[in-house]
Amino acid sequence: MKQSETQKRQDQAETLLSLKNLKSYFHLEENLIKAVNGVTFQVKKNEIVGIVGESGSGKSVTALSILRLLPTPPCQLSGEIRFQGRDLLQISERQMQDVRGGEISMIFQEPMTSLNPVLSIGYQIAESIRLHQHLQKRSAWDKAVEMLNLVKIPEAARRARQYPHELSGGMRQRAMIAMALSSNPALLIADEPTTALDVTTQKQILYLIKDLQHQLGTSVMFITHNLGVVAEIADHVAIMYAGRLLEYGEVHDIFHYPKHPYSLCLLRSIPRLDASKNLRLEEIPGRVPALNELPQGCIFHPRCPYAIERCREQEPPYTQVDDGHLTMCWRYDQLPQPDKKVSEPANLSAARETSAMSALRVVHLKKYFSVKKIEMLGKAGIVKAVDDVSFEVKQGEVLGLVGESGCGKTTLGMCILRLLEATEGQILINGRDVTSLAEREMTAMRQHLQVIFQDPYGSLNPRMKIGQIVGEPLLVHKLTANPQEKQAKIIDMLEKVGLDRIHIDKYPHELSGGQRQRIAIARALIVSPKIVICDEAVSALDVSIQAQIINLLKELQTTLHLTYLFISHDVSVVKHISDRIAIMYLGKMVELAAAETVCQTPKHPYTQALISSVPIPDPEKKPEYIALKDEIPSPMHIPPGCRFHPRCPFMQERCRTEEPEFREISQGWFAACHFA
Ligand code: SF4
Ligand code: SF4
The missing domain is CATH 3.40.50.300 (P-loop containing nucleotide triphosphate hydrolases)
Known part of the structure; x- marks a missing residue:
C-alpha cells in the first residue's frame, strides 16, 4: 500500500501521548469489570485521533483514565500513560491538577453539565484563565472575549456577559471549546462533543475543531460512536470494543482496508447517504458482551462471521500489518474490502408495492x-x-x-x-x-394506528413480563377469544420480530436494548x-x-x-x-x-x-x-x-x-x- 502524505507527516511528527497496556479495572463487589483492558496507542503532536466504539467499549473510560478522573478505588489503573515525557500514573495528585485543564483539557457531550448556570460565560472562561495563567481580572476577561471570538461566537463581548441558558446548544459547545483552549493545552480530549447537536450545528463544530487544531497546533483525541464524524475529522482512528483496542491505523486504511472484522462489519452495517437504498445493511449478530462476562479467546468471536476454531480458544496478539496499522485478529490478511454490496433479498424488493389509496x-x-x-x-x-x-x-x-x-x-x-x-x-x-x-x-x-418510540426501556412497563406487554393490546382491542389463542399470537409475533418464545417470562430489564426495541415493535404490530x-x-x-x-x-x-x-x-x-x-x-x-x-x-x-x-x-x-x-x-x-x-x-x-x-x-x- 502506498504511503500517503498524511502518513508521512504523522511518522515525522513527535509523539505527544503514548498509552502502553493501559488497564482500568473496577472491583465491584464480586465482579471484576475490565472497562479498559490493555490499550496501547499514540497521539502525535498536531494530529486528531478518533476513538470509535459502541456503548461499553471503554472509549470514555480511556479518556477519564488519562486525566486520572476515576475514583480509586473502585478503579485500579495500571500500565503507562506517557504524556510529554512523564508517566501520568506516576506523578502526584498536585502535579496532576496542573495537567488537568492546563496541559490537557476536556470537553463533553452536554456543555450544560460543565457550565455553571448562575455565572456568565465570560466569567467562567476568565476564571479558568486566571487559574492556569495567573492573569489579573481585567486581562483574563479580555482573553476570555478573545477566546469567544476565536471560536466564532458573534458579538463576543456581549455574549461574554450572558448566562449559559441564553445561548443555543451549538453556542454553548463553542463556549466550552473556548474555555478548554484558553489554557493553550497540548491535548484536547473531546468526548462525543457533537452527539447532542443537530447535524448542521455538528458540521459547524467539526469545522471549528479542525480549524483550531490547525491554527493552534493542539492535538485532539476525539471520542465518538459515529463513523461518519470520524472520517470527517480524524487523521488516525482507534476502534474499541468491550474494553479492548481492536484496530488502530490511519483513517484512510481503516475505512478502505480494515484489518479487523469488527471494523469491517461496522462499516457495512451503517446506512449511508451515498449508497443505494436497496442495499441490505449487514447485521452484526448478538450484542456487545458484558464486561464481567467476556468470552474466552478473541472477545469478538461470538459475533464474528470469520471466526475459526482457534479464535474460540486463543486471544490473538496485536499484529503490525503495515506502518502504524495495528490489529488484533488471527485472520486479518484474509478479509474482504468493506465496499462489497449486499442487495436486499429479491422477494422483498419485488413484494414492496405502494397503493394509490x-x-x-x-x-x-x-x-x-x-x-x-x-x-x-x-x-x-x-x-x-x-x-x-x-x-x-x-x-x-x-x-x-x-x-x-x-x-x-x-x-x-x-x-x-x-x-x-x-x-x-x-x-x-x-x-x-x-x-x-x-x-x-x-x-x-x-x-x-400504532407507534414505536425511541426509548424502548421508557416505553415498556418494567413490572410486566414480556408476554404480558406484547399481549396487552390484544386485550385492549378484544382480539382474542381465549388464553390459548392469545398465547399463540404472542409467540407468533415474537418469532416475527426475531425473538424466541423463552423471552415470554422475562422482564424488560433482562433484555438488551435491541431486544427491547424488538418487543416494542412486537407490541405495536400484534394488533395488525x-x-x-x-x-x-x-x-x-x-x-x-x-x-x-x-x-x-x-x-x-x-x-x-x-x-x-x-x-x-x-x-x-x-x-x-x-x-x-x-x-x-x-x-x-x-x-x-x-x-x-x-x-x-x-x-x-x-x-x-x-x-x-x-x-x-x-x-x-x-x-x-x-x-x-x-x-x-x-x-x-x-x-x-x-x-x-x-x-x-x-x-x-x-x-x-x-x-x-x-x-x-x-x-x-x-x-x-x-x-x-
Ligand atoms: S431563497 Fe428560498 S429558501 Fe432562501 S430565503 Fe428565499 S424563499 Fe427562503
Ligand atoms: S480473531 Fe477470529 S473471531 Fe476474532 S476477529 Fe479475527 S477472525 Fe474474528
Missing part, C-alpha cells in the same frame, strides 16, 4: 402552544410547533419525516396519534377525521395495524444493533404491507428505509419528494444545507458543504416572510416579507421556496 392525509394541520412567562427564561408567547402542514401517505408507503430539533416533527406525530390535540386542521385515516373522534372511537382507531409511526425508533441504538432493527422494520413493512411514518433526525437512516422524504423546518414542511431525489438533488436551500452536513463514512468523500449562518431560531420568534431567510445563503429581498408557498415544482416534488 391514501392511508393517512394531513390537511392544514396546526399545533400551537402558549408559553407562560418563566423567570429568567424570557417572555410569554405562542410556539407554533406545527404551522399549517399538509401531506399524504399512501397505503404501503414509507414516508420519512426529517428535521432538526424544534422543527415540529415529533409534535406532528403526537397530533396524528392524538396524544396531543391539534389546534386546527384535519387528520384523515381511512377517510375519517381523527381530530373529531370521541375517546371511545379513538381507542378503536388506535388498533389501526395499518399505519405505524416510528418516532426516532432506532436513534438510541448502537450501530451494530441499529442495522438489525432497520432490517427488521423494513422486512415487516413489506411482508405485512404496513404504512410507516418514519420520523428521524438522521437523514441517512431515513433515506435507507423511506420511499419519499419530507423535510421540516421551524414547523413547516419545506420539501417533499422521492427519497433519492431529496438526497441527491435537493431543491430547497435548507435541504441542500442539511444534506451537505451529513457526515459520510469515507475520508476521501468530501461533498461541497453549504454553511448556514447561526442556528435555528426559537419557534417563539419565527422570522417573517420565508422563515428560513435569516440563514439562507440565497436569500433575496422578497424573501424577507413574502412567505413562499409549498407548491409542486414538478410531478410529486414539492418545495417552499420562491426560487425552487
